[in-house]
Amino acid sequence: MSLTYAVVTPARNERANLGRLAESLTAQMLLPAHWVIVDDGSDDGTDDLGAKFAAEHDWIVVCMPEPATDGQLTEGRREGRDLLAFRRGAAALPTAVDVLVKVDADTSFDPDYFATLMRRFAEQPDLGIAGGCCYELEDGEWVRQKVAGTHPRGASRAYRWACYEEALKLEPKMGWDGLDEVQASLMGYRTAIFNDFGFRHHRPTGGRERDRLRASAVLGSASWYMGYRPSYLLLRALYGTRRDPVALAMVWGYASAALRRTPRCPEAGAVRHLREQQRLRVLLTRGANP
Structure with a gap:
């Protein structure tokens, strides 16, 4: 069934x-x-x-x-x-x-x-x-x-x-x-x-955003809210530049949200688990979707 x-x-x-x-x-x-x-x-x-x-x-x-x-x-x-x-x-x-x-x-x-x-x-x-x-x-x-x-x-x-x-x-x-x-x-x-x-x-990711730089910065701000490790955010942004240099704007968006002390996700257990999954040793064993 x-x-x-x-x-x-x-x-x-x-x-x-x-x-x-x-x-x-x-x-x-x-x-x-x-x-x-x-x-x-x-x-x-x-x-x-x-x-x-x-x-x-x-x-x-x-x-x-x-x-x-x-x-x-x-x-x-x-x-x-x-x-x-x-x-x-x-x-x-x-x-x-x-x-x-x-x-x-x-x-x-x-x-x-x-x-x-x-x-x-x-x-x-x-x-x-x-x-x-x-x-x-x-x-x-x-x-x-x-x-x-x-x-x-x-x-x-x-x-x-x-x-x-x-x-x-x-x-x-x-x-x-x-x-x-x-x-x-x-x-x-x-x-x-x-x-x-x-x-x-049929519409590229972020296709509704007229400004690709702004769209990337928004992703960085969202990563701050989710509780991303700074090292993981930086690696993700650098990896993204292989396809689009504006991916580095994620770092600016993350740092800007941090400086403004924008509120973060209140689900402490979820954030701890996310940050644990972003440790380098975990990433190396989990791999990606090749």
Whole structure:
């Protein structure tokens, strides 16, 4: 018996992408029990398109914005706005599911993607957060993005329900989708990327940011909030310069947040565990996702 799953998609002005994602989901060999589209204050017709899909399929649900809390995505993204939208979508699920998947609107999947992913969750009871590998378009070719083998990409992350419930405890701050992996580990679950299947990400990471330098600095600030070791942050930034020199702005963002004494994650146990995983000896034994 297959595990049941639901998809939640936070969406702000995603009309151009939503149709492609809808085609991918409706073509799945194993359909989701529900697909919840969380409109985040769109003004391009995203909500109308979502409503059209919901009228065609009874397993599609549209969540409209909450005026009291919804604001600009450019600010909200840095405050973990996608976590708030993710939670709102999960709260709107008509029925319970075994696995909850956060899927960005700018993604697409082969028809067997979710059937394969659910099979992995069923076969591996200790799997808490997982996803296939991420491909992005580079010079006309789909190229697999290399990241740590324990860090499923934020564009498509699947949570066993117990791990999602732990994510509910996190503050809605940028960096939450790293701390949730720590929480899962503390619960005894593994997190993983599977390299034998994947999904396509049609907008490069940080693609909403008009200023790449600022985007990198924001990542540095998020790393401060998460409690990164300074040595690990520096190594990560230097490694990132192999592809983009502006990755060094992460160091500036981290140092700036430190000088301002910006508040850090209050989950002390999660921060301690994260910093332990960032020790050099641990990194050398854990490896990356080659």
